[in-house]
Amino acid sequence: MPHITETIAVLNQRLSRKEITREALVAEALTGAQSKPAQYVFTKTYGDAALAAARYADASQAAGVAMHPIAGLPVSVKDLYDVAGETTMAGSTVCEGEPTAKADCPAVARLRSAGSAIVGKTNMTEFAFSGVGINPHYGTPVNPTDNQVARIPGGSSSGAAVSVALGLSVAGLGSDTGGSIRVPAALNGLVGFKNTQKRTPLQGALELSHSLDTVCAMTRSVEDCWLVDGILAGEALKVVRRPLTAMRFAVPQTLVLDAMAPEVAQAFNRTLSALSKAGAQIIDIPLREFAELSKINSPVGFAPIESYAVHYERLMRAEHKFDPLVAKRVKLGESVTAKQYLDLINRRADWIERTEAVIQGFDAVLCPTAPILAPEIAALAASEEAFFKANGLLLRNTSVFNFLDGCSFSLPCHDAGELPVGLMVSSVRGDDARLVAVALAIEACLQMA
Numbered sequence: 001m002p003h004i005t006e007t008i009a010v011l012n013q014r015l016s017r018k019e020i021t022r023e024a025l026v027a028e029a030l031t032g033a034q035s036k037p038a039q040y041v042f043t044k045t046y047g048d049a050a051l052a053a054a055r056y057a058d059a060s061q062a063a064g065v066a067m068h069p070i071a072g073l074p075v076s077v078k079d080l081y082d083v084a085g086e087t088t089m090a091g092s093t094v095c096e097g098e099p100t101a102k103a104d105c106p107a108v109a110r111l112r113s114a115g116s117a118i119v120g121k122t123n124m125t126e127f128a129f130s131g132v133g134i135n136p137h138y139g140t141p142v143n144p145t146d147n148q149v150a151r152i153p154g155g156s157s158s159g160a161a162v163s164v165a166l167g168l169s170v171a172g173l174g175s176d177t178g179g180s181i182r183v184p185a186a187l188n189g190l191v192g193f194k195n196t197q198k199r200t201p202l203q204g205a206l207e208l209s210h211s212l213d214t215v216c217a218m219t220r221s222v223e224d225c226w227l228v229d230g231i232l233a234g235e236a237l238k239v240v241r242r243p244l245t246a247m248r249f250a251v252p253q254t255l256v257l258d259a260m261a262p263e264v265a266q267a268f269n270r271t272l273s274a275l276s277k278a279g280a281q282i283i284d285i286p287l288r289e290f291a292e293l294s295k296i297n298s299p300v301g302f303a304p305i306e307s308y309a310v311h312y313e314r315l316m317r318a319e320h321k322f323d324p325l326v327a328k329r330v331k332l333g334e335s336v337t338a339k340q341y342l343d344l345i346n347r348r349a350d351w352i353e354r355t356e357a358v359i360q361g362f363d364a365v366l367c368p369t370a371p372i373l374a375p376e377i378a379a380l381a382a383s384e385e386a387f388f389k390a391n392g393l394l395l396r397n398t399s400v401f402n403f404l405d406g407c408s409f410s411l412p413c414h415d416a417g418e419l420p421v422g423l424m425v426s427s428v429r430g431d432d433a434r435l436v437a438v439a440l441a442i443e444a445c446l447q448m449a
Contacts, residue, residue, distance in 0.1 A: 022072030040139030045120035071115030082204035105204020122159025131394035133158030154184030179398025182410035186369035186422025193225035245279030252287035308333030369422030
């Protein structure tokens, strides 16, 4: 198995010293993709093309040609994104026989233009509609952070997360509609960045909910997420680094701290203590607006309404081929009226305005990414009730900031030897550059703690 455990910057330092080659890294990643720990991670690999990209980057370096830092390094792409000449399956079998993509989607095209070696497409929850990561069609990637128990990877970007956690890629292109980057990042001990939605183009990504879908990625560090975000957006964020001593953080007391597992509460409280000792101000605030979300999202919220419109024809043609738990949620949108949908849009706009007014003045909002540890796959596969309970808890905190159209990181905050816990660091829409500076400072503090 390859062990791409270093950040992109460190790998480039090693490459410049000729300690390693990109071709060797990609070759190891492709070999690792066929190993038992990586079972169910990839739905397709691109061996020849990835090796060619790596060789080209190695040759360019030897010739003294300046390159993007990600050039020739292995990257994975969630099977939600169009790749020219292929049918985008999106973790389903329902799409078999549908037209192939005429071109790469912007996210994939920009990764190619930066020179990255795309090693393969990664498995996912069918149609991105779950935070759990179980897939009955292609199998479920096993979370590699527990050698004793087969735990869920988190979803919907399940394969993307495991590809990075196993060292098979330096970045996993995924998506985030209600937490699909941040939840698997948290459960696998990675960094995930959900940018403001409009920052990255949605074209060529199979929709779950166009009101909430976000194109983004997970990596091993904040700096790597910042780098990849710049590729996907077509322009790097201009970040001014700042010390923690100049930062004020809000910790909401409504909703997001409820029902925390003891291990999550311990890691979160330990993290707040470390930030406070480093000079940051930690301020508890009510943020009662979070309690309004269940009523605002009545009758079912954006995802079922908009996904029903997207998948209506597929449901009529082949509902029996759907994951039954996905079909059940998609069909919740069937009876929603146009008036109810428009009312939801208006209620969301009003809630965003009021909630932004409360958050303004803080450098970030802090809470656990998910209130629970990664459950066992077998327990959720055996019980629909257990599945939906876990899914609701996993997505509860992250979905708040999708509804806000905010920007949000998940950072590892557990100690060595503990199962992964994520710290969610979030802000309002358009605050991406400042949030990167905040996340860099928090990451540095936690690495020293």
